[in-house]
Amino acid sequence: MANKYYKLLCNLPWNTWNERNKKLYLFMLMNSNEGLSITCYGVKFLNLVYLMHGLKTIYSLGCVVAKMK
Structure with missing residues (x-):
């Protein structure tokens, strides 16, 4: 499950987001990896x-x- 969640997060278009959402994305990405x-x-x-x-x-x-x- 965690691996699927990590792959889903990796495929999001994060580079168009604002700084607050980028920080949240990075936090979620770090915590989703096993x-x-x-x-x-x-x-x-x-x-x-x-x-x-x-x-x-x-x-x-x-x-x-x-x-x-």
């Missing part, structure tokens, strides 16, 4: 939120190690 998720044999185990959390943790640990040198 989120990034990594799957293995159909089992979802990592999405963008968890990926960003993991990257922030790794970066924080790297900063701590760099300051300890």
Whole structure:
């Protein structure tokens, strides 16, 4: 369903709209797309939120190690 909604939004003639409607269109377009998720044999185990959390943790640990040198 979300993919069908996203394709419908992509085909709208947004370039002739006013600025307020363009911002609303962009908001709707961003929210209609399915989120990034990594799957293995159909089992979802990592999405963008968890990926960003993991990257922030790794970066924080790297900063701590760099300051300890």
